[in-house]
Amino acid sequence: xxxxxxxxxxxxxxxxxxxxxxxxxxxxxxxxxxxxxxxxxxxxxxxxxxxxxxxxxxxxxxxxxxxxxxxxxxxxxxxxxxxxxxxxxxxxxxxxxxxxxxxxxxxxxxxxxxxxxxxxxxxxxxxxxxxxxxxxxxxxxxxxxxxxxxxxxxxxxxxxxxxxxxxxxxxxxxxxxxxxxxxxxxxxxxxxxxxxxxxxxxxxxxxxxxxxxxxx
Amino acid sequence: xxxxxxxxxxxxxxxxxxxxxxxxxxxxxxxxxxxxxxxxxxxxxxxxxxxxxxxxxxxxxxxxxxxxxxxxxxxxxxxxxxxxxxxxxxxxxxxxxxxxxxxxxxxxxxxxxxxxxxxxxxxxxxxxxxxxxxxxxxxxxxxxxxxxxxxxxxxxxxxxxxxxxxxxxxxxxxxxxxxxxxxxxxxxxxxxxxxxxxxxxxxxxxxxxxxxxxxxxxxxxxxxxxxxxxxxxxxxxxxxxxxxxxxxxxxxxxxxxxxxxx
Numbered sequence: 001x002x003x004x005x006x007x008x009x010x011x012x013x014x015x016x017x018x019x020x021x022x023x024x025x026x027x028x029x030x031x032x033x034x035x036x037x038x039x040x041x042x043x044x045x046x047x048x049x050x051x052x053x054x055x056x057x058x059x060x061x062x063x064x065x066x067x068x069x070x071x072x073x074x075x076x077x078x079x080x081x082x083x084x085x086x087x088x089x090x091x092x093x094x095x096x097x098x099x100x101x102x103x104x105x106x107x108x109x110x111x112x113x114x115x116x117x118x119x120x121x122x123x124x125x126x127x128x129x130x131x132x133x134x135x136x137x138x139x140x141x142x143x144x145x146x147x148x149x150x151x152x153x154x155x156x157x158x159x160x161x162x163x164x165x166x167x168x169x170x171x172x173x174x175x176x177x178x179x180x181x182x183x184x185x186x187x188x189x190x191x192x193x194x195x196x197x198x199x200x201x202x203x204x205x206x207x208x209x210x211x212x213x214x215x216x
Numbered sequence: 217x218x219x220x221x222x223x224x225x226x227x228x229x230x231x232x233x234x235x236x237x238x239x240x241x242x243x244x245x246x247x248x249x250x251x252x253x254x255x256x257x258x259x260x261x262x263x264x265x266x267x268x269x270x271x272x273x274x275x276x277x278x279x280x281x282x283x284x285x286x287x288x289x290x291x292x293x294x295x296x297x298x299x300x301x302x303x304x305x306x307x308x309x310x311x312x313x314x315x316x317x318x319x320x321x322x323x324x325x326x327x328x329x330x331x332x333x334x335x336x337x338x339x340x341x342x343x344x345x346x347x348x349x350x351x352x353x354x355x356x357x358x359x360x361x362x363x364x365x366x367x368x369x370x371x372x373x374x375x376x377x378x379x380x381x382x383x384x385x386x387x388x389x390x391x392x393x394x395x396x397x398x399x400x401x402x403x404x405x406x407x408x409x410x411x412x413x414x415x416x417x418x419x420x421x422x423x424x425x426x427x428x429x430x431x432x433x434x435x436x437x438x439x440x441x442x443x444x445x446x447x448x449x450x451x452x453x454x455x456x457x458x459x460x461x462x463x464x465x466x467x468x469x470x471x472x473x474x475x476x477x478x
Contacts, residue, residue, distance in 0.1 A: 051434075051435055078434065078435050078436070078437055085431075085432050085435075090425060090432050091429075091432040093379075093429050094374075094378070095357070095374055099444070099445050102443075102445055103443075106443040107437035108437055112443070115445070135354065136378065137379075137381045137382065151436065
């Protein structure tokens, strides 16, 4: 059973040329795929469709063996797929790191104490405990990126979606991110322009060209 | 706005970063005591009692561990807002004439009233700066929440704290890129139009960012409520501090009543 299956997705932003025109893809459990394509090809749009932030004009999205169409269908999807946004400032909106990491678990109905335990556990696992009580907007770019990953991992997703995670990372943080991702057991869907990074994390995948997805 | 956006300090850092001695006290108690203090001082009339209140505020500043000069400078900045009221008041209050300028009489009553306002304002603002201003804004948000301030208002404040710096950096980046392309502000249409574009661009970006933030929150299961984590504890020191403050205020009120009777 595939984790995620998109079939014949059509999508256009209102009043604009179509972005996707019959795109299909599938992802098996534990699989690591990357999506490549030129700027503006619709990669971010594709990810938003998967998360239910946009609705396709036609086509079906199947996630965890259930078709997903309505907003309510996607609540479960969002719990089981972790999405790391391109701009860390969009994702880290709580004042402190601990609160931001706890935000997801609290939304899942965990108690304060359980959430705090998860915060400590995730931050320890990623060796980020020293950032626990820092103010999020005062973190450096690299720290922000690693913390966004922690906020998503705190929800224990089965799939990780990463949108350009290596943007603006220095070599040290780049190496740490690579190491962390290699140590995870989640399935990963990666959008990245960095060939080295793709080769390390997810060498296989799809190319988005002419509004369709082509396996590479 | 330009001052707020381009000052040397990052906005909203305030004195919080200085780790003042007063910051070990419970923030909730500090906010409540500040409110009680402000209401009491505003209700006082007698100049001698108000001087007492100002001395009490100075004492607060002394034990707070905040830097004297910097804090007093900030207090003086507030005085800049009321200085014209203070100067004009002697000329507008009817009463016994003191001297006259261009045929306008300055009165003693007006002078006393102006002094009263100046003392009240400075005493209150100094207490606010030492007790509340020494808090990290985030802590203040949490304390307000613990004091049952409506959740929405607290979240509004927290989002402002979080994003004002992002917006400021966006503004500075845009300004730099304008400068690098030879933009020099002047009194002409080109300048007005360019500033219009700048503000418009910041608004558009702010809206787009807010949409991305909402999307990111939804992806993490946001359903309309944010739970705050911090918990506060009232210690013996807090109770003692609050007790001392109440005693001092009671003494001020007693002095006011005693002087009024005399």
